Amino acid sequence: MELGLNGKVAVITGASKGIGFATAKRLAAEGAEVVICARTASALEEAAKDILNETGKEVVTIVADVTKEEDCQHVIDTTVKHFGQLHILINNAGTSAAHSFLEVDTDYWKNDLDLKLFGAIYTAKAAIPHMERAGGGAIVNVTAVLGKTPPASSLPTTVSRAAGMALTNAMSKDLGSMNIRVNTVCIGFIRSAQIERMWQTKFPELTWEEYSRKVGKSIPLGRIGETEEAANVITFLVSDAASYVSGTSINIDGGSAPAL
Template sequence: MELGLQGKVALITGASKGIGLETALYLVKEGAGVTICARNQDRLEEAAAYILEQSGKEVFVVEADVTNEEDCQRVVAATVEKYGRLDILVNNAGTSQAHPFDKVSPELWQQDLDLKLFGAIHCSRYAVPHMRQVGGGAIINVTAGIGKTPPASSLPTSVSRAAGMALTKAMSKDLGPDNIRVNTVCIGLIRSEQIEKRWKNQNPELSWEEFSHKERQIPLGRIGNTDEAAKVITFLVSDAASYVSGTSVNIDGGMLGTL
């Protein structure tokens, strides 16, 4: 299948590790120019070295904090200055903050919304004019399944992720006439530093495969891998998904109780 990504330009936030890093790797393999940004310059350099080793191609590295609107504007401008255009934005920056309602301080509410919701808003705001200039584009807001079915003690993450889903639908309606597609991927249990820490603390005697297959609530019987999420994102930003907009795709092994 031809994905049509050759010569396209993508900006990926939170791309020094995990899903963002793997998505950058898949996009450069498909011929896209890619900017990766995150808050830690050392980790960004390590990510760029990994991508070069795996693909033989370089990515553009910009240290940026998407909770700062000026940084969002700067990383978009730097990407366009480097490549001359911008076609794809993957709003991936985020962390997992899961607490009971009465344990979430006003400061934590604000930090979480600034990172996951307003980071996506500001990056999109500055990216959209450049997408219009090239005749369209694709935006992915990376959210999480708990935004659809929030369990107890899932705050503030479940609320900010739900807001990201609403943002996706509204943006898709407003930007569709400009041929800018906006979708979200709802992440379930995907291998991450947090999950690996749980594995090493709780079951160090098990291999990763053995630990992964202990997750009985997942119909597919295992924790997902970052590349499995990256492949879906790569498809959604490609020409192969040219008629897909305003939707959410669960990447959760069938765990969620909702579509």
């Protein structure tokens, strides 16, 4: 399948590791010009080196805190100054934060919403004028399946992610006339540094595949997902192959979510 990504310019937030890193690598392999940003310079440099080694493609790194609107503007301005245009934005920055309602204080609520919701708003607002000038573009907001059916002690993440889903749908309606598509991927149990630490701490005698199957017994596909599997879906959504897909959410969870 021809994805039409060669020469397209993409910005990915939270891209020094995990799903953001895997997506940057996949886009680079498809010929896109990629800008990755995160808060730690050393992690970005290591990610860029790995992408270059695996794909032969250099990526641009920008240190940024997406909770700050001026940082988000700087990322987009620097990208356009470097490449002259912008076509793709992937709002991936986020952390896992799951507590009961009474455990979450006001500052924690604000910090989580700033990172996962306002970070996406700030970068999108900065990016949209450039996408419009380019004749269109694609935005993917990375959210979570638990935002659709929040369980107990899943705050503030599930609220922030649910807001991200609503933002996605509303943006798709407002931006469609500019040929800007907006979608969200809802992440389930995907391999991460946090999950790997749990594996190495609790079950060091197991291989990753054994641990994945053990933990994945409650998942219909029977295992933990890999970051590359999420990256493949995101790459499709920002590609020309998904040119008539907008305003939707796609679960990447091995079939575990009780809601579409």
